[in-house]
Amino acid sequence: MNYGYFDDKKREYVITRPDTPAPWANYLGSPEYGALISGNAGGYSFRKSGADGRILRYVFTGLDEPGRYLYIREDEGEYWSASWKPVCKDLKEYRNICRHGLGYSVFEADYRDIHSEATYYVPAGKTHEVWALSVTNNSDKARKLTLTAFAEFTCHNNYEQDQVNLQYSRFIGRTVAEGNRIMQVLHGNLDTQSAPVDNKIVEKRFLALSGALVSSYCGDRDAFLGCGRRYGNPVGVETGDLGNEDGYNEYTCGALSCKVELAPGETKTVAFTLGLHSSEEAQEIQDLYAQPAAQVKKELEELKEEWEARLTPLQIETPDPDFNTMINTWNAYNCFMTFIWSRAASFIYCGLRNGYGYRDTVQDIQGIIHLAPSMAKEKIRFMLTAQVDNGGGLPLVKFTHNPGHEDTPDDASYVQATGHPAYRADDALWLFPTVYKYLSETGDLAFLDEDLLFANKGHATVYEHLKMAIQFSLDHLGVHEMPAGLYADWNDCLRLGKAGESTFVALQFYYALRTMEELAAYKKDDEYQAFATEHKKALEEVINKYCWDEDRFTRGFTEAGERIGERKAPEANMWLNPQSWAVISGLATKEQADSAMNLVHERLNSAYGAVLMDPPYHSHAFDGALGVIYNQGTKENAGIFSQTQGWLILAEALLGNGDRAYEYYRENSPAAQNDRVETRHLEPYCYGQFTEGPASPHFGRSHVHWLTGTASTIMVGSVEGILGMRPDLEGIRIAPSIPSDWDGLKIEKTFRGSRLHITVKNPDHAQSGCKSLTLNGKLMEGNYIPAAELKEENEIELAM
Numbered sequence: 033m034n035y036g037y038f039d040d041k042k043r044e045y046v047i048t049r050p051d052t053p054a055p056w057a058n059y060l061g062s063p064e065y066g067a068l069i070s071g072n073a074g075g076y077s078f079r080k081s082g083a084d085g086r087i088l089r090y091v092f093t094g095l096d097e098p099g100r101y102l103y104i105r106e107d108e109g110e111y112w113s114a115s116w117k118p119v120c121k122d123l124k125e126y127r128n129i130c131r132h133g134l135g136y137s138v139f140e141a142d143y144r145d146i147h148s149e150a151t152y153y154v155p156a157g158k159t160h161e162v163w164a165l166s167v168t169n170n171s172d173k174a175r176k177l178t179l180t181a182f183a184e185f186t187c188h189n190n191y192e193q194d195q196v197n198l199q200y201s202r203f204i205g206r207t208v209a210e211g212n213r214i215m216q217v218l219h220g221n222l223d224t225q226s227a228p229v230d231n232k233i234v235e236k237r238f239l240a241l242s243g244a245l246v247s248s249y250c251g252d253r254d255a256f257l258g259c260g261r262r263y264g265n266p267v268g269v270e271t272g273d274l275g276n277e278d279g280y281n282e283y284t285c286g287a288l289s290c291k292v293e294l295a296p297g298e299t300k301t302v303a304f305t306l307g308l309h310s311s312e313e314a315q316e317i318q319d320l321y322a323q324p325a326a327q328v329k330k331e332l333e334e335l336k337e338e339w340e341a342r343l344t345p346l347q348i349e350t351p352d353p354d355f356n357t358m359i360n361t362w363n364a365y366n367c368f369m370t371f372i373w374s375r376a377a378s379f380i381y382c383g384l385r386n387g388y389g390y391r392d393t394v395q396d397i398q399g400i401i402h403l404a405p406s407m408a409k410e411k412i413r414f415m416l417t418a419q420v421d422n423g424g425g426l427p428l429v430k431f432t433h434n435p436g437h438e439d440t441p442d443d444a445s446y447v448q449a450t451g452h453p454a455y456r457a458d459d460a461l462w463l464f465p466t467v468y469k470y471l472s473e474t475g476d477l478a479f480l481d482e483d484l485l486f487a488n489k490g491h492a493t494v495y496e497h498l499k500m501a502i503q504f505s506l507d508h509l510g511v512h513e514m515p516a517g518l519y520a521d522w523n524d525c526l527r528l529g530k531a532g533e534s535t536f537v538a539l540q541f542y543y544a545l546r547t548m549e550e551l552a553a554y555k556k557d558d559e560y561q562a563f564a565t566e567h568k569k570a571l572e573e574v575i576n577k578y579c580w581d582e583d584r585f586t587r588g589f590t591e592a593g594e595r596i597g598e599r600k601a602p603e604a605n606m607w608l609n610p611q612s613w614a615v616i617s618g619l620a621t622k623e624q625a626d627s628a629m630n631l632v633h634e635r636l637n638s639a640y641g642a643v644l645m646d647p648p649y650h651s652h653a654f655d656g657a658l659g660v661i662y663n664q665g666t667k668e669n670a671g672i673f674s675q676t677q678g679w680l681i682l683a684e685a686l687l688g689n690g691d692r693a694y695e696y697y698r699e700n701s702p703a704a705q706n707d708r709v710e711t712r713h714l715e716p717y718c719y720g721q722f723t724e725g726p727a728s729p730h731f732g733r734s735h736v737h738w739l740t741g742t743a744s745t746i747m748v749g750s751v752e753g754i755l756g757m758r759p760d761l762e763g764i765r766i767a768p769s770i771p772s773d774w775d776g777l778k779i780e781k782t783f784r785g786s787r788l789h790i791t792v793k794n795p796d797h798a799q800s801g802c803k804s805l806t807l808n809g810k811l812m813e814g815n816y817i818p819a820a821e822l823k824e825e826n827e828i829e830l831a832m
C-alpha cells in the first residue's frame with residue numbers, strides 16, 4: 033500500500049493520502065531558523081536551538097499536534113483546514129495532497145469548489161517563516177471566506193521551561209495587537225530594565241498578515257479554542273470572529289483572521305509570517321510581502337536554486353528509479369539534514385540533545401563531502417577542535433563549543449554539564465575515513481598542515497591531530513593489546529570498560545593505521561610510516577589470534593575476559609559489524625571475507641536488512657551488554673540497525689559482489705518500500721534509525737526518522753561502493769559494483785573542479801570489474817584516472 037509518490041522532476045514527494053501511519057516530516061530553514069512540518073502541518077520552529085530557541089510548541093507523543101494551522105471558513109458556516117488535520121474533513125469529500133519539496137512544503141486542498149494552496153517555507157538565509165495561502169473559487173458563484181492562521185507559541189524559549197516549569201513560564205507572556213500583526217511578548221515587564229534581571233530579558237515573537245486586513249485576532253489559546261474544544265473545532269473559527277482577546281498569562285498564542293471575497297474563477301493570496309523579532313523588524317518583514325504571490329514565487333525560486341546547486345555535483349541515471357531518486361535527491365537531502373541538525377530536532381528528538389555527538393557528526397560529514405566539500409571542511413575543522421589534547425573526542429560537542437577552553441570527560445564539570453561521563457573508544461577514530469574522504473575528494477592536501485586548537489588546550493596541525501587520535505587508542509589498550517571498549521564503542525549499548533575490548537574498534541584502528549601509513553608516505557614522514565606499519569602488523573596478528581572464530585569475527589572481550597560473539601555462545605553469537613568492518617578495514621583475507629560475509633547473509637539477513645546480532649539478548653547478557661534493556665528485535669538488541677546496512681553494502685561492493693551489495697541496498701531503501709508503507713510506517717523518502725527485526729511481532733516497522741547516521745553510511749555505501757566512485761590522494765578509481773542485470777548506468781560528477789560525464793556499459797552482465805576505461809578517448813591503465821589528466825569537461829567510458 034502506498035500513500036504517495038516521488039515527483040522526480042520537481043524533486044518533491046507527493047503525499048496523496050494524509051492519514052499516513054506516522055507523521056511524515058519535512059525540514060524548512062537553516063541552523064539560524066529551523067522548522068519542521070508534517071504532512072498534516074504539525075510541527076515546530078526554533079531559532080538556532082530546538083531546546084533553547086523554541087518558538088512554536090509541539091507535543092512529542094506522536095499525535096502530531098499542534099501545528100501551523102490555516103483554517104478556511106465559508107461565511108455560511110462550514111469550515112475546514114488547508115491541511116487535512118486538524119479539522120479532518122471526510123476524505124471522501126475533501127481532497128488533500130501534500131508536496132514536500134527541498135526546504136518547502138505545499139498543501140493543496142479541494143473542498144466545496146474552493147481550491148487552496150498553503151505553502152510553508154523559510155526564505156533562504158532568513159530568520160522568519162512564511163505561510164502563504166492562496167484560495168481559488170472554482171464555483172460559478174461569488175464566495176465569501178474567512179481565512180485564519182493559528183500559531184501556538186511556546187511560553188518560553190527553553191523547551192523544558194515551556195513544558196515543565198509551568199508555575200513560572202505561564203506568567204511571563206502576553207500578546208499585543210499591532211494592526212495587521214500580533215506580538216507575543218515574554219518578560220514584557222522588564223521593558224524598563226537596562227540590564228537582564230536574573231539573566232532574563234524582554235523577548236518578542238510575531239505572527240503577521242500581508243495581502244489582506246486583519247478582521248479579528250486572538251492572543252489567548254484557550255479563548256481561541258473555546259471550552260471543551262480542540263484544534264479541529266476552535267470556536268472563533270466556527271463563528272468567523274476570533275473575539276479580539278489579548279493574551280495575558282496562561283497559554284498565549286497568535287491567531288489572525290481576514291475576510292476575502294472571490295468572484296467565480298478568482299484566486300487571492302495572503303501571506304502570514306512568523307518569527308522571533310521586534311515590532312520594527314516584524315514590520316519590515318510584513319512589508320516585504322505586500323504583493324504576496326510575487327514575493328513568495330521569487331523566494332521559492334531562490335530556495336530551489338540553492339538546493340539545485342547542492343545536488344548537482346552528483347547525479348546518476350541507473351535502471352532503478354528508486355535508487356536514482358534516493359541518490360539524486362532524497363538520500364542527499366537527508367544527509368544535509370543530519371549534517372545540519374545532527375540529532376537535535378525531529379519529531380523524536382526534541383532538541384534537548386543540545387550539541388553534536390562526536391561520532392555521529394564526524395560520520396554525518398561523510399555524506400556530503402562529494403556534494404559540498406567546503407561545508408564539510410568547515411565542520412571537520414570544528415570537530416577537530418573538539419578533540420581533546422590526549423587524542424580522544426569529546427563525546428558531546430556543545431553547539432556553543434569554545435575550542436581551547438572546554439572541559440573534558442576527565443573533568444567533573446564536563447560530566448555534570450553534559451551527562452556524558454567518559455570517553456568512547458571509537459569517537460576520534462571516525463576522523464580517519466572522514467578526513468581521508470575530504471582529502472581525496474578535493475585534493476586539498478594542504479589541509480593536513482592547517483593548525484587547529486584542541487578542545488581543552490594546545491594546538492596542532494590536522495596531521496598531528498590524527499596522530500593524537502592514534503595515540504589515544506594506543507593509550508587505551510586492554511589485556512590482549514586490542515583497543516579497550518571504554519564507555520561505549522559505536523554501539524552505545526556495549527559498555528566494555530577499560531578492561532574489556534572491542535573488535536569493532538580494533539578494526540577501525542586498523543583502518544586508521546592504514547590511512548596513516550598512506551598519509552605519512554605522502555608527508556615523507558618515514559619514521560611515522562614505519563611506526564604505523566609496525567602497529568598495524570601487530571594488531572593484525574592480535575585480531576586474527578583472538579577474534580577469528582572459525583567462520584566469523586567475534587565482537588570483543590568483556591571486562592571479565594570472556595569472548596563476546598563466539599560461535600558457542602547461547603545468545604548474540606553472530607554480530608554484523610565485525611564482519612563488514614573486517615572487509616572495510618582491509619584486514620580480512622579473501623577466505624575470511626567470503627566466510628564471514630556468507631554467514632551474514634545466512635544468519636543475519638532478512639527481507640528488511642541484516643540484524644545487528646543474533647540471537648537477541650535475553651537471559652545471557654553480560655554486565656556491559658546493555659542491549660538487553662530493549663525488546664527483542666529492537667534497536668541494539670537484534671534490531672536491523674539501519675546505519676550498519678551502509679557498511680554492509682560498502683563491504684560487499686568492495687569485494688566486487690554487486691548483486692549482494694544491491695540486495696542489501698534495496699532491502700533497506702525507503703523509496704524501494706514506497707508500496708509497503710503499511711509495514712514500514714516511516715516516510716518513504718528518508719531513513720530511520722532502525723527497523724524491527726524478525727524477533728519482533730512488528731518485523732519491518734521502522735523508527736526514529738531523519739536524524740540517523742544511516743543517511744551518510746548508505747550514501748557512502750552507494751557512491752563509493754555501488755557506483756564505485758573511489759578517489760584517493762592522486763586521482764579517482766572508477767569501480768562500480770552493480771547488480772549483474774543492469775546493462776549500464778550514467779554518472780555526472782564534479783571532481784576537483786572538473787566535470788566527469790561517466791558512462792558505464794555492462795553488456796556481459798558482470799557484477800564488477802573493468803575491461804577498459806577511456807578518458808576523453810584515451811585508454812587508461814586499469815580503472816584509474818590520475819587527477820592531473822582531467823580537463824574541465826571529461827567523457828569517461830568504462831566497459832565492465
Ligand code: GLC
Binds near residue numbers: 741
Ligand atoms: C544511535 C547513536 C549513535 C550510535 C548508535 C548505535 O544512533 O546516535 O551514536 O552509534 O545509536 O548505538
